[in-house]
Amino acid sequence: MRQSVDTATRTRPRKAAVAVPARAATLQQRLDEAMQQLRRRATKATLDGMARYAIPCDHAIGVAMKDIQAVAKAIGHDHELALALWATGVYEGRTLAAYVDDPARVTAAQMDRWCRDFDNWAIVDTVCFVLFDRSPHAWGKVVQWSGRRDELGKRAAFALLASLALHGRLEDGNAVEGLDLIERAASDGRNFVIKGASWALRSIGRRNAGLHAKAIALARDLAASEVASERWLGKDTLRDLLKTAVVQKVAKPGRKK
Numbered sequence: 578m579r580q581s582v583d584t585a586t587r588t589r590p591r592k593a594a595v596a597v598p599a600r601a602a603t604l605q606q607r608l609d610e611a612m613q614q615l616r617r618r619a620t621k622a623t624l625d626g627m628a629r630y631a632i633p634c635d636h637a638i639g640v641a642m643k644d645i646q647a648v649a650k651a652i653g654h655d656h657e658l659a660l661a662l663w664a665t666g667v668y669e670g671r672t673l674a675a676y677v678d679d680p681a682r683v684t685a686a687q688m689d690r691w692c693r694d695f696d697n698w699a700i701v702d703t704v705c706f707v708l709f710d711r712s713p714h715a716w717g718k719v720v721q722w723s724g725r726r727d728e729l730g731k732r733a734a735f736a737l738l739a740s741l742a743l744h745g746r747l748e749d750g751n752a753v754e755g756l757d758l759i760e761r762a763a764s765d766g767r768n769f770v771i772k773g774a775s776w777a778l779r780s781i782g783r784r785n786a787g788l789h790a791k792a793i794a795l796a797r798d799l800a801a802s803e804v805a806s807e808r809w810l811g812k813d814t815l816r817d818l819l820k821t822a823v824v825q826k827v828a829k830p831g832r833k834k
Contacts, residue, residue, distance in 0.1 A: 618644040637668035649676035656682040680711035695729040710740035735773035742780035766806035
């Protein structure tokens with residue numbers, strides 16, 4: 578009798594196991610575990626290599642991006658944890674924060690706080706590329722931050738503009754306005770600003786044939802300028818947007834805007 582009951586039980590569809598939600602742990606426990614996972618993956622070679630890319634090492638532990646992404650995948654979205662990770666000030670902790678935060682819960686005030694905290698170009702680009710560009714506040718921050726005086730805050734405007742364009746989240750009307758913002762910033766010769774502007778201009782120019790033509794026209798005007806930074810921006814953009822592969826790609830019928 579016992580055996581028959583066991584057999585019958587085994588033949589019934591099993592209920593799916595209920596996963597214990599990560600939120601069962603306290604925020605401090607989740608933070609400690611996340612940082613421990615990062616430290617386990619840290620290497621001196623990675624830390625030493627950051628200097629070659631102008632990433633300050635004084636607040637870094639040396640974790641490769643692929644390993645940060647692996648930790649983020651295991652964690653999933655956790656807005657409170659993201660805020661706590663950012664507060665550590667550790668480069669890899671802040672990078673992980675960008676991956677685990679929930680774009681729907683990112684506020685305009687949070688974006689401004691993090692923008693003020695930016696201390697290197699890599700964290701600027703990562704946060705804009707994987708998190709901020711999915712926020713409904715993104716375009717407003719492009720416009721707002723383009724007027725910032727600090728180099729990295731201003732770069733954030735153009736890194737975010739480039740990210741919106743590359744991910745198909747930029748309306749053509751906003752893209753045209755973005756070209757005006759780029760033109761106004763073209764005389765700012767600071768390294769991270771002008772390179773961010775170039776990234777944005779090239780990204781807009783790759784969206785479709787109409788924007789490609791507008792970006793090319795702006796780039797040609799800039800390339801003829803007597804101002805060194807404007808001239809560099811124009812020539813850098815033309816080298817990219819006049820490539821045969823790029824021209825053919827934007828000319829394809831039905832090219833997604």
